[in-house]
Amino acid sequence: MTTMSRRDEIECWLTDMDGVLVHENRAIPGSAELLRQWADQGTEFLVLTNNSIFTPRDLSARLRASGLEVPEHRIWTSALATADFLRSQMPGGSAFVVGEAGLTTALHEAGFIMTESDPDYVVVGETRHYSFDALTKAIRLIGKGARFIATNPDATGPSMEGVLPATGRSRR
Numbered sequence: 001m002t003t004m005s006r007r008d009e010i011e012c013w014l015t016d017m018d019g020v021l022v023h024e025n026r027a028i029p030g031s032a033e034l035l036r037q038w039a040d041q042g043t044e045f046l047v048l049t050n051n052s053i054f055t056p057r058d059l060s061a062r063l064r065a066s067g068l069e070v071p072e073h074r075i076w077t078s079a080l081a082t083a084d085f086l087r088s089q090m091p092g093g094s095a096f097v098v099g100e101a102g103l104t105t106a107l108h109e110a111g112f113i114m115t116e117s118d119p120d121y122v123v124v125g126e127t128r129h130y131s132f133d134a135l136t137k138a139i140r141l142i143g144k145g146a147r148f149i150a151t152n153p154d155a156t157g158p159s160m161e162g163v164l165p166a167t168g169r170s171r172r
Helices: 001-008 031-041 056-064 078-089 101-109 132-144
Strands: 012-016 044-050 076-077 096-097 120-125 147-150
Touching: 044 056, 076 078, 076 096, 078 101, 078 120, 078 147, 096 101, 096 132, 120 132, 132 147
Parallel strands: 012 044, 044 076, 096 120, 120 147
Antiparallel strands: none
């Protein structure tokens, strides 16, 4: 089988966002042309990100500002994956959330109730404002039996100033 015949069998392309399509809000060379080619050819694709801070609408606007056209329905975030997983585990459940709009919106849309009182889950996503009080509450709720879920396994994330805390644990 030739490479070309294998490519003809591809139903959908998956690509990461940060570091593949954009870097620090700048399009990576060739990414705009690739996205345009997929759109022109009617090729299905999905942009993936482990960033749980923003909604797909926010990320679509961010990409557009970088010169990349990606409709929000073609963006799948770790917040959406987390919400989908939790809905499959406990439809209509409850959660205490440490995170931002991308995560809380995804959980609300999945039918979850946000609560600080006896939640089924403690869900930790990335945030630009980690709160000692929120983390303390999360630890105590987990101690009382809430199941702990993190939106991704990364212990740190990149920024222009250096690494930032993320949601996972160090592998050292």
